[in-house]
Amino acid sequence: MNDRTAALQASPSAAIRHQLGYPVIDTDVHTNDYTPALEDYVANYGGVGLVDALRRASGARRNATLRDGRDWYEQTPEERQQNRTIRLPWWARVTRNTLDVATYHLPALLYERQAEQGSDYSVLFPNNALAALAAGDDRQALQRAINHYHADLYRPFADHLTPVAGIPLHTPQEGIEELEFAVKTLGLKVINISGGVRRPIRALAEKYPPGQYPDIAKHASYIDFYGIDSEYDYDPFWAKVVELGVPVTTHYGSQGWTGRSSISNYMYNHIGHFADASEAFAKALFFGGVTRRFPALRVALLEGGAAWGANVYIHLADRFAKRSREGLRHYDPRETDRKLLLELFKKYGGSLTKGRELEGEALIRATLGSSYTSDARQPAAHELEDFAAAGIETLEDIRSRWVDNFYFGSESDDRTIAAAFNDRANPLGAKINAIYSSDVGHWDVPDLTEALAESWQLVEQGVISETDFKAYVFDNPYRLYTQANPGFFKGTAVERALAGKL
Template identity: 40%
Template sequence: MSAPSAEIRARLDHPVVDCDGHMIEHMPVFLDFLKQVAGPDLAARYTERMRTSRETMWYTLSEEQLKDYRLQRPPFWAFPSRNTEDRATAMLPKLLRKRLDEFGFDFSIVYPTYAFFLVDELDDELRQAGCRAQNTMMADIFSDVKDRLTPAAAIPTNTPEEGTAELEFVVKELGLKAAMVANLNFRPIKAGPPGVSDSGECAYWVDNLALDSEYDYDPFWQTCMDLGIAPTAHSRVQGHGWRRSISSYMFNQIGHFAEAGAAFARGLFFGGVTRRFPDLNFAILEGGVGWAITLFATLVEVYHKRGGEGLRRLDPRTLDHELMAKLFDEYGGRRLAGTYGSDERLGYASTSFAAVADKADSRLLDEFSVAGIEKTEDIVTRFADRLWFGCEADDVMIPYALRPDGIPFDTRLKATFGSDYGHWDVSNMADVLAEAWEMVEDGRADEAGFRDFTFANPVRLHAGMNPNFFKGTIVEDDVDAFLAEEAAARSAAA
């Protein structure tokens, strides 16, 4: 890094808005708020729950027990330690505000840490009370630093009603304006299909709140619209699927936010949420943008083959059986000649196409139609226009999103700056902006792209839902000027 972050910020003609820093909650204070919200008995239950959690239990088990239980290795040594000032900075909002100029940040949205676990808590009472206490605490301890910092509320979503109630509370009662929405819920499967006797095959499924959900989450998305909240997704999938190594935390951790984000993005798209809520902005944080580039391009290519006219080319009723039989006889040789149509065994080679087609006709055939896709360009509207992608400073894929060479329709996916300070990913908080700037120094991105990454995209995400999001902050005037420019550009293009 050729220059400190503060020097780089001084060169820029725009503010830097960090969309994803992290606080490390001080547990004694959190427990005080939990007692205030739910009483001492529930606080004691929470404390006991922490002592017996899977993360804690891992350290008490023998190697043989770990193999038997397949208990994944939990995060460890996850916070700054040798750099004591950075550790304290992640815990003390006033110290964080004091150091923002050193970081080169004008404004930062601060996400929780322990609330990752709170929103996934299976005990309804603990989950709801824990999130309420967390949000009340964050509103309180950030109340004196609103000009430079704003905390993100933790919103549990085990049901739409639960999510709506907490969202209305944090906005209307606490005055919060950013929200970390639990975008994946792990639900027990109620029963196994016929012939499956092993209940382990049917332990749980993942509800992405959008496609095949247990509940209709449209009322919750409507509440986000009504309250001017951009739902931001930060769910984890460590400990699920193949991310269950009992010995390697890094095996479990690397790429898990991207994997969780991709599942949510596919759900929003194929579940039609981005069609039904065409003005609702969603952000998927800390997973980077590389996966999003791949997913977007794949959606475009797959639509050509399995959407609209492309799907009709696959209709089994259009197969010419006479020609198939002729070709089998001519080229099938000793083993295949004369066999076409002689049997109706199960499988893709079955000639019993009529029944298959009739069964399919009773259900939705063009799965892109729910998303409102009538032509490939519509995928830009339903995917790229509605989703923001949180990226850390060292993400080498950012430039590919900022300059759209090779991306379908020259689309610029909205890579959005998220520092992740407070967690082990950041070795030194004061180096983050300088690390991000390296892509400009190295010629992989230009200054206009860097402006999109660190200012325009963060502003579009949140002020696009709530024009007053940055009111009363030190970036208010810059944001107002930017929004006026955007409005003028839209008017000129109309």
């Protein structure tokens, strides 16, 4: 027995894959760049200045250092308290499993171990995929170099592996430029974006110019989620995404946001932060009407689980029943029968009113408040309904513009995935598009041979059915990629597996 055969027999995930009658598609595998090779490539691509930009960007962490450059570990507890220096991720990579450490750095080894992983096809997220976003004016040039490096690095293994293309979206135009280059020139098939762009609050930036007040500028900002209340029109970018047939992915995080800014505890900041950030991004696309205008847009929101997708879907349906244009009639100040209200107060409220004025709008002011009086400024017609831009008229509209467009990356041990497949609780009997996102390469997966087997335990424990498991590891991921691009799996192991099955 050779080492390869022994490794396959020892892999619990390989054993699970062997008993399945369909391929397994892993939508979230994290790889690490071998830094000297990446830097050499970037230097040849754009010069040593671009390497310096890469190093600065790779080391950049918002609110992680003081102005003198000292990071969290170099600050005293008193300084952390004084400056609110948040505790950032630490020990986030696998180290003890040395074989896996090598695997995440060496494409040929990862390719060789796909069967041990139990996967037929993996979408890769190299650790520097979006490093360029912190590179300032060098952002686009550096992003292009990094994308080109990953395209060249993984091209020999394209039947099993494909890396994402990082796309900067500070403006729609730069996004379009890098998207076209990544797809048309490099042949990349999936894009990865940040779920939002941090921008200065203009009123504060004018009063406190960032160059003069960098400490204030670090905090005096907001996040533009592209779909609602943006300073830019991102529709041309979404249109180009659909035209080129690429699914959008994001691992956007919220560590450092209010409520996730502990100065001492990483887990306090970590739990739920991907879900919160992705929820903000997805709701912006929904309420901004992006999923209405681009029904073919496919977006994967990774590492946050699928339960939040079900929760938001349920809340959208429940709130629409109360806050649609028809539902709002229950709360319209003009709908109050003032004559009846006055009669009831006169009949039953004598001990409360004690001779106080009740005529005219006085009773309205005393009960509902001054904002409900007839002379108060009320929302104009175009301000009345929060669901208007999304074009929601029925529950079916909500289902099509939330459930159809969004896919939710769930890790192998995520028991909350049960909410995604709970068609009794989800409106209109819908099932949320949970997709298998093993997250191998990060600290939550100490052994890449165990993730798929860990997911199968959800079936053995009755958390999900075998049908749901198939949807999770194959049907939903397959639909995500092929609805965006019907030829996505042409020439891959997935196409071969399906042909063999048929």
